[in-house]
């Protein structure tokens with residue numbers, strides 16, 4: 001929304017949220033305090049906020065005064081009842097639709113910006129149509145393809161913008177209204193118009209394909225470790241084939257983030273619902289390999305440290321699910337930490353953008369999902385320490401595990417770090433980020449992924 005406001009100075013953009021603290025943070029004079037860290041975002045917000053971008057908790061007022069309403073609320077995996085652990089929880093979407101139907105006093109275009117299961121627009125339309133005021137609403141699907149860490153750059157120059165809508169004259173008019181917003185900075189040929197079901201399903205499919213590429217190369221990394229092949233060399237060799245392409249072929253400890261797992265589970269659930277178990281199982285394996293990869297990484301650490309990490313200090317470089325974001329949702333670090341904590345490790349974390357409160361919240365959240373963890377959580381969490389200084393986090397460590405590919409980790413003084421750690425000095429590079437040969441020359445024993 002900040003980028004729309006920046007690129008369309010003639011449009012008034014109001015972002016509303018029920019979370020008062022978040023809105024206060026978005027309005028904070030000091031843009032270092034914005035709730036989301038993304039390169040370039042603070043500058044965009046600052047400029048747009050001085051002109052046509054507003055943050056407010058007055059949801060009703062925003063509904064009444066807007067022509068286009070983007071629903072961008074969270075759609076987490078259900079943690080209860082029918083579809084628990086698989087289906088998307090659409091209660092927040094439903095609440096928004098009901099509130100719009102109650103409060104609106106003229107016709108609106110309602111845009112699904114959240115990622116939703118195919119055919120959700122039908123439910124939104126049904127709720128909106130059941131207003132007593134005779135108002136008419138058009139529901140569009142406009143899924144968001146930005147990647148965290150490069151969100152602003154992705155929004156400035158998207159590969160494509162996708163807009164799905166009803167193919168009636170009113171639906172086509174609504175599609176055109178939204179197209180004309182993006183056309184302020186996106187070339188028209190990159191704005192794809194489809195029917196609403198194709199648009200909804202495209203987003204789930206795109207995330208499933210991206211995650212599948214990561215699980216595919218990660219599955220090969222396990223075979224590399226058994227055979228002496230190097231997964232980075234394989235990625236380069238196959239990525240040079242123009243039919244395959246080089247992107248998203250980096251082997252790692254596994255993907256995280258709030259979207260991939262949730263969206264694939266959602267796809268799997270939909271396939272089961274529609275009686276397609278073979279298709280469901282196919283996509284389920286992408287998640288299975290990802291869990292396997294995180295487990296393999298933790299097991300490699302324990303195996304290498306003579307089959308136990310009890311009482312040993314393991315330093316984590318990175319906690320965010322990827323570099324250039326402070327988002328930690330579903331980060332591989334959380335799961336690797338949990339496995340090592342169960343083996344009674346002490347974990348010493350440094351992440352340039354993630355603070356201790358967030359790390360403890362992540363472990364709390366894991367405990368909510370995992371009954372085993374919840375029973376022993378307090379005892380284990382006492383074994384987590386969080387540092388502002390990376391060198392202190394690694395001092396006297398039995399092993400260093402690199403979980404996030406922050407660029408700055410490459411620039412550290414590894415000779416100094418080597419002097420401070422216990423010997424043999426292990427580095428487990430979960431992102432294949434560091435220069436293995438250089439570290440080995442210093443004296444480290446380096447174990448990467450698939451190499």
Ligand SMILES: NC(=O)c1ccc[n+]([C@@H]2O[C@H](COP(=O)([O-])OP(=O)(O)OC[C@H]3O[C@@H](n4cnc5c(N)ncnc54)[C@H](O)[C@@H]3O)[C@@H](O)[C@H]2O)c1
Nearest residue numbers: 016017018019072073074075092095096113114115144148
């Ligand atoms: N984060 C991403 O990179 C990304 C990318 C593409 C798509 N998406 C999709 O966008 C959606 C939102 O993701 P997110 O990461 O921003 O989630 P988030 O949880 O960070 O933000 C959702 C916000 O919605 C607010 N909210 C919930 N119910 C509300 C209501 N009734 N009225 C007003 N505000 C309400 C919450 O307070 C919260 O601040 C999800 O469907 C997600 O799959 C996210």
